[in-house]
Amino acid sequence: MPFNLSEKHSLGGFTVLEALFASAILALGLFGSFQLSTASMAANQSQRNLDIASGLAQDLAECWQVPSVFCISQFQNLQNTGAHSTEAGLQFERNWNITAISTQGTVPTLLQNLQISVKWPNQDKLNGSNELRWEIRRASTPDWVGL
Amino acid sequence: MNQHSGMANLWSAICLIFTTSMLGWITLRSVMSETQRSQQQLFAAQALASSESLLETAIAQIDSVYSGQDIAIDAAFWRNASNSQCPITLTSPQWQCLKWTPTEAVMFDNRISALAWPESIDVTNSFVLFVRDVRMAPHKIKITAQISLNSEQPGVGSRATVQQSLYIPISAPWTPPALEPASGPEPTECTPLEWRKTFGNIKPAQLKAISTAQLQTGLSSLSQPSRTVYWIDSPLTWTQSLGTHNAPVALIFSDTACALRCPQIASQAAITGMVYFQSANACQNPVGLLTLNPEAYHFDWPIGIDASRVQRVSGSWKNAGF
Numbered sequence: 001m002p003f004n005l006s007e008k009h010s011l012g013g014f015t016v017l018e019a020l021f022a023s024a025i026l027a028l029g030l031f032g033s034f035q036l037s038t039a040s041m042a043a044n045q046s047q048r049n050l051d052i053a054s055g056l057a058q059d060l061a062e063c064w065q066v067p068s069v070f071c072i073s074q075f076q077n078l079q080n081t082g083a084h085s086t087e088a089g090l091q092f093e094r095n096w097n098i099t100a101i102s103t104q105g106t107v108p109t110l111l112q113n114l115q116i117s118v119k120w121p122n123q124d125k126l127n128g129s130n131e132l133r134w135e136i137r138r139a140s141t142p143d144w145v146g147l
Numbered sequence: 148m149n150q151h152s153g154m155a156n157l158w159s160a161i162c163l164i165f166t167t168s169m170l171g172w173i174t175l176r177s178v179m180s181e182t183q184r185s186q187q188q189l190f191a192a193q194a195l196a197s198s199e200s201l202l203e204t205a206i207a208q209i210d211s212v213y214s215g216q217d218i219a220i221d222a223a224f225w226r227n228a229s230n231s232q233c234p235i236t237l238t239s240p241q242w243q244c245l246k247w248t249p250t251e252a253v254m255f256d257n258r259i260s261a262l263a264w265p266e267s268i269d270v271t272n273s274f275v276l277f278v279r280d281v282r283m284a285p286h287k288i289k290i291t292a293q294i295s296l297n298s299e300q301p302g303v304g305s306r307a308t309v310q311q312s313l314y315i316p317i318s319a320p321w322t323p324p325a326l327e328p329a330s331g332p333e334p335t336e337c338t339p340l341e342w343r344k345t346f347g348n349i350k351p352a353q354l355k356a357i358s359t360a361q362l363q364t365g366l367s368s369l370s371q372p373s374r375t376v377y378w379i380d381s382p383l384t385w386t387q388s389l390g391t392h393n394a395p396v397a398l399i400f401s402d403t404a405c406a407l408r409c410p411q412i413a414s415q416a417a418i419t420g421m422v423y424f425q426s427a428n429a430c431q432n433p434v435g436l437l438t439l440n441p442e443a444y445h446f447d448w449p450i451g452i453d454a455s456r457v458q459r460v461s462g463s464w465k466n467a468g469f
Contacts, residue, residue: 015156018156022157022161023160025161028164029167033168036171037171037174047181047186054189054193058196061196101261101263106210106211110207110211111207135196135266136200137201137204137265140210141206141207142459144452144458144459
């Protein structure tokens with residue numbers, strides 16, 4: 001009988017240790033998995049912000065080349081600033097500047113350069129910010145569209 | 148029994164960990180591949196914007212070269228052109244191709260060097276290619292801009308190609324011969340009536356430029372296809388037979404050739420096409436005029452176009468390809 005009792009105790013102790021060990025492995029695994037999820041969410045969020053910024057820049061660059069009333073009114077000044085916010089409350093600041101690249105004896109608007117800069121806060125760093133720069137050029141050479 | 152239960156716990160925990168890890172890994176891979184796809188789109192858009200900028204720069208360069216200039220600038224602009232720079236599909240000598248890297252662009256003249264290339268491009272892997280058909284359409288230049296983003300850009304190495312065609316004032320829309328002098332003031336440039344009757348709005352300098360362009364590309368009476376415009380400044384007797392019924396030529400003896408006495412055409416030289424003698428004074432009527440045939444200088448221009456300046460060919464913008 002004493003042999004049997006001691007055998008029971010040793011068996012019970014081993015199971016608790018084993019459960020602890022299993023829990024530790026599980027905790028470690030879940031921590032790793034959580035880290036992976038956090039990293040992927042951060043990367044996803046960062047890319048989403050970059051997509052929004054590039055969308056704002058490309059939208060303005062396209063508008064610069066379209067002589068519609070709305071687009072012409074956008075570029076009444078040679079440089080400007082505009083703020084845009086997302087549904088998550090993140091503020092994007094868009095700046096642009098138009099410069100002329102011309103040569104002697106040609107019209108000043110022969111070749112123009114539009115520089116666009118979009119800035120937004122970096123959510124990983126306090127007081128940090130990200131910036132996307134976009135450039136596009138346009139020559140004043142007319143398009144023959146017929147009579 | 149208890150031993151088995153412990154093993155089951157351990158095994159279950161390991162399986163759970165493995166499954167969770169796999170799910171996490173797959174989710175991460177999925178998110179990262181989506182992120183990468185989004186990044187590639189951004190890089191492609193950035194490369195396209197840079198190639199458009201380079202194309203616009205090249206258009207401005209052509210505009211500054213040809214606007215308000217003597218059309219003789221055409222020969223200077225194309226002086227480094229060669230058939231070896233043409234795309235492999237354009238091997239015929241009628242194609243004139245000029246490939247510019249930033250170094251070559253700067254070497255042309257200071258008007259061009261002022262129109263610097265965009266800063267975002269890798270200059271060692273980017274170029275502008277100018278192509279035209281000097282026989283069928285010397286007045287149309289197809290410009291292709293190919294760029295690769297430099298290391299200062301997030302999408303380093305991304306490439307893009309765009310193209311557009313331009314009209315240049317090397318010829319003019321052909322108009323039927325005007326038998327009566329046009330009413331109103333005479334044009335300021337010296338274009339004698341006989342010249343206008345034959346060549347319409349095309350000026351002597353323009354035909355000379357076309358002749359030079361055809362000579363530059365290596366077109367001749369023996370090449371295939373053959374040369375169609377000959378501007379001759381030499382007073383020597385002409386002995387070469389030129390032109391066929393399918394490819395008639397325009398042979399013009401300039402006022403330089405006719406300075407003392409217009410050159411004679413040897414009896415054995417058969418010219419199929421037309422021969423025009425400019426008199427010693429370009430404002431006087433020609434000495435003589437043979438067969439008329441406008442095909443050699445009759446190019447396809449849109450109706451009503453002002454051919455005196457550089458203009459984009461509508462609808463010719465294209466993303467990628469040569």
